[in-house]
Amino acid sequence: MLTVATGNKAVAAAVKEAAPAVVAAYPITPQTEIVEQIAEYVSSGELKSQYIPVESEHSAMAACIGASVTGARTFTATSSHGLHYMHEMVNWAAGARLPIVMANVNRALGPGWNIWAEHTDAFQERDSGWLQVYVGSVQEAFDAVLMAFCIAEDERVLLPVMVNLDGFLLSHTMQPLEIEKAGDFIPPLHLPHAIDPQNPCGYGTLTGPDDYFRLRWDIERSMRDAVDVIRGTQERFARRFGRKYGMVDEYRCDDAEVVIVAAGTLGREAEVAVDLLRDEGTRAGSMRIRWFRPFPRLDLSGRDVVVIDRDYSFGFGGVLAKSIAATEGARPFSVIAGLGGQEVTYEDIAGFVRNRQPGRELWFGVNGDV
Amino acid sequence: MTEIPREEYILKCTSACAGCGDSLSLRYVLKAAGPDTVLVVPACCTSVIQGIYPNTAFNVPVYNVAFAAAAACASGMSAALRAAGKKTNVIAYAGDGGTVDIGIQALSGAFERGADFLYICYDNEAYGNTGMQRSGATPLGARTTTTPAGKMQPKKDLDAIVAAHRPPYMATACPAYPKDLFQKVKKALSYRGPTFIHILSPCPPGWRFSTEKTVEMGKLAVRTGMWILYEREQGKVTINGPSKAAMVKPLPVGEYIRAQGRFKGISAETVARMVDDAAALARRLQKEEEGIC
Amino acid sequence: MFEVRIHSRGGQGGVTAARLLALAAVRDGKYATAFPFYGAERRGAPVVSFVRIDDAPIRISSQIKKPDLVIVLDPSVMDVVDVLQGLKPGGRVLLNARERRDMKGYPTFTVDLTGIALREKLEVAGSPILNTPVLGALAKMGIVTMESAKSAITEMFSDPRNVSAAEAAYRELVA
Incomplete structure (x- = not known):
């Protein structure tokens, strides 16, 4: 269906298609419209998700982590100070190999208070082990969120993905948007290390230098493998929906x-x-x-x-x-x-x-x- | 008579200190919770006690998470499990630092939202894992590495803060009274919504007493009235037997104070203030139990 | 590329007018973007919204400096804002007013959107709704087709009075 929508509404519409089991989020300008729209979808029954209105971004990511490790699809959205408030958990999500998808509406960091676009907020998370994509249009925001779930949840990747869109310049700008029916484009999530009381394991246990080092290398290997997964997903997207995207x-x-x-x-x-x-x-x-x-x-x-x-x-x-x-x-x-x-x-x-x-x-x- | 199951969920030879009150507590918590349970553990002694990767000494899944994040993580986990139709118990198991200090925002948020999980604070009254620095739960007069002359402020009233969220069930406990603890965990897990148990967890290296006296120290805390065992079920307060007895005929508080190196050199005025504070709490709870307030 | 700047006051629906115009242009088969200038405005302060319409996808995000059309939903902003700033030579002005005004020689179109809204009882919290009727005036000016204008209004608002108000503005626009 072709409509006009803001970048924020496009992100929310894509989340509705991906139907995460849990969305935990905290409002912040200029991202707020995303969580408001998702809350509205959940309230009206259009989206069958657990919406957790947490008390901070740190808890937003912590709740997503807790949900994700059960094998549930999860989503959150933030911006700027919110991203930095959850910084500790941003790193945790990647280290725990959880395929969480997050929209970050790029906004400058204070002081002084500034709500407008800047990329420093997300660039400062560059070493966390998250995949990051930056979009240039409302349609691309929608498309990138759909693909983000496919890429994050691919067993060759199993790392979280951050979809970045410019504050106001995209978040609040209305552009034509084709809302695609995702259907089976996003395969069901199978998390190989999901928590299972039948098979009790320790997660994130105290880990010695040798094992820790190897686990870090595993993240980097997956980050390298992610290039192929991104290409493959973008090709599959182009075949299905007709829009082509590259790494660049x-x-x-x-x-x-x-x-x-x-x-x-x-x-x-x-x-x-x-x-x-x-x-x-x-x-x-x-x-x-x-x-x-x-x-x-x-x-x-x-x-x-x-x-x-x-x-x-x-x-x-x-x-x-x-x-x-x-x-x-x-x-x-x-x-x-x-x-x-x-x-x-x-x-x-x-x-x-x-x-x-x-x-x-x-x-x-x-x-x-x- | 409550039968405590023989099944053990904590294997022997963990990395806990000898005489660890936390290990004792967790042993009974898990016996009560049973195998369909997930523990969410923030940075605390329990992060170490479970062992080193790739081993684990616990026979339930343990999700370790950042210091401030236990309650939020548990609330997300519970939301996902319930959405998937699973009844698995989710227990956030955190120390006093991770509860009354750095984790209190997440705890308050999750309780206000009515998330379905049990939060247990095992309270050894200091940051044990980093070598005994003061926490908001350290009692007045206690020496820690950051209060070398004794703490100047009284212990934060965590239970009053949690009670303000009106959870369906909350209780205090102590591993010196294992059946009481066992029953409270059972009861807490029978409720939907956030429930809370505050366990006083005697700590030999932190409190400076010899390792065989953990249970004795817990009993002294209760018998001198320095720790009151009670429950608040649907808002109704019940003071449990050992504390009821202590209110009628308490042991002199000096027996508890003198048994611990952390109170060495404490002034008589400070002890008097601790006694007054404990008595005030006892009166408040008695009134609540009688429905006077 | 056809560029539009809309002047209004916070709460008068300038942003929604921009969105409706963009949606109507898309329904005409064109590309469009609409965006407000976000400052620290409060309700009642003068605000500006922008619309770009083109036959090709629009890649520009910066503000519109040289509009082809200026829409003034609230003439009182003209006391504090130079609404003609940057207007292209030959650019047009659409005024919500009962009477004609000279806009420094620019071709000016006038329609009493406030009167139409009051007549149709189109009000929100005591304020007349201007953003749906203005679409009728824009259709009359040939910016979008009336069919697409009505379609955009119907997609966003269920109350049929919005369409009748647009039709009234279409009829009553004075060149």
């Missing part, structure tokens, strides 16, 4: 001399900048980072690279720019833009490309005019 979404990159790399809505806005630059005679292309964990490989050979980070790692640099410099040996022009919801237009992005200085870092609107 490339736009006009084949002959590009300069490539713009960004995540989320900035990555979509960059495509418009590419068209503008091409009209001026610059062979530009765009690579929108979708999967951030596992981190994708990008074909950047022989190209100038402009990376736009809506995030920052203080004392180090833009997280995407530094990641790409490390993985691809690139010398990107690193642009820090859009922090705390700063407005960045396709014209601004075209300006970054026109005035690129490889190896340099620019704080848009603060330390230099391009």
Whole structure:
């Protein structure tokens, strides 16, 4: 059914299709509409889930963990400070190999209080063992949530998945949305290590260095295997529903001399900048980072690279720019833009490309005019 | 006469300290709960007592979880199990630090929501697992590694906080009275909704008494009136026999205080205040039992 | 790409008007996005919502700086906000007003949405509902078809008075 919906409503609609047994969540701007809509679905009987209105995000993830380890499908949603309040349990969920799916509406961290889009909140969870995907449209938010359950619950992965959408720019923006009937697209969850009183085991017991080390390596092996599972799931999705997704979404990159790399809505806005630059005679292309964990490989050979980070790692640099410099040996022009919801237009992005200085870092609107 | 089953759910030779009151408590808790039970254990002595991966000394599934998370985790687990039509007992089993301090928000939230599980706080009145630092449950005057001169504040009234959530069943207990503990666990698990048992768990290294005196220390706590055994069932208070007897004819509190190294050097004023506080609690419970308040 | 900026006050339904317009455009077979500017507004403060309509998928998330159409649901905001800011040359204005006003020479369309809502008894908590009738005016201006406007209204609201109010606005729009 084609409708128009906000990113938040799209996430909730996808959760309804996935029908988790337990949803435990706590409201936070700009995510609140997701949990309100899910509570409404549960209240009206459209969704047969246990909805647990917990008293904090730490408890939201703890309740999801408790539910998930029984073999039940679970979902939660959060944002920014909420994500950080549950940080301890975020790590726990991955270490416990529980396929929890969480929507995170990207929002800046205080102080000062700021409710607008920024990716630093989720990037700070990058080492937790969660898979992370960043979406660029309302439809993609819906699609990514459906696929997130398939990927998380795949026995080659069994790691939690975080679906990230930009605060307000997607969470509160209405766009066309095709609500697909998931049907059997998401297979039933079979958790091999589900708790069973007939077979009593200790979970998360005190673990010595050698065993702990091996369990960490198992997480990394699954993270590497996840690349194939993601590809396979996205291909299966394309065959079934007709929309194609990659680890990275490339736009006009084949002959590009300069490539713009960004995540989320900035990555979509960059495509418009590419068209503008091409009209001026610059062979530009765009690579929108979708999967951030596992981190994708990008074909950047022989190209100038402009990376736009809506995030920052203080004392180090833009997280995407530094990641790409490390993985691809690139010398990107690193642009820090859009922090705390700063407005960045396709014209601004075209300006970054026109005035690129490889190896340099620019704080848009603060330390230099391009 | 209650028959306590012979089945053991804690194997011998755990990593508990000799004379551990917690191990004794858990032994009876699990005998009462039976095999269709899951324990949710936050960071506490029990995290260590169960053994080291890949072994476990407990014969029920144990889900270990972060320090503040026991009640929330148990509430999620219970929701999922009930949704799947399973009656498995979910028992959050936490120390005093994980209950009265870092875990109290999750405990309060889960109880307010009416989650279906039993929360047991085994209370050795300090952070035992990290080597005896003060907790909110440490009594007035007790020395810990972070209160070397004795704690300046009285013990937090956890039971009053839990009672404010009006759970269908809550009780205090002590492993020195195993049948009483056994029956209380049985009763708690017969209710739907959140239930609560607060177990005073004597701790030889923490309280500084010799390891064979765990049961004796529990009995002294009850007989001197420093620990009152009672139940609050559907709001109605019943003071249990041993404490009823102690209210009529208590042992001198000095017998309890002097038996423990942690109270060494405690002032007579502090002891007097502890006695006053215990007496005030006893009067309050007696009035509630008689329905006067 | 056709870009619309809607001026209203918090609580008057500007955001819903934007959503209805986007839905009507989608029902016309087009692509559309609608989004409010979220600041620290409170009920009654001037607020802005945006709509983009295009024949291709819309990839732009930034705010609309140069709209093709400005809709003013509450003319009193014109005392505090320059509603014509950035309006493209030849861009149009749709005013909720009883009488015509000069909008610096921009082609201006006028309709008494408040009067229509009061007449149709379309009120929420004592405030007239403007966001459904405005769709009729927009249909008359050719932004969306009337069929899709009605379809969007019916999908979001069950009360048939919303459609009659839109039809009244369609009839009563003054160019």
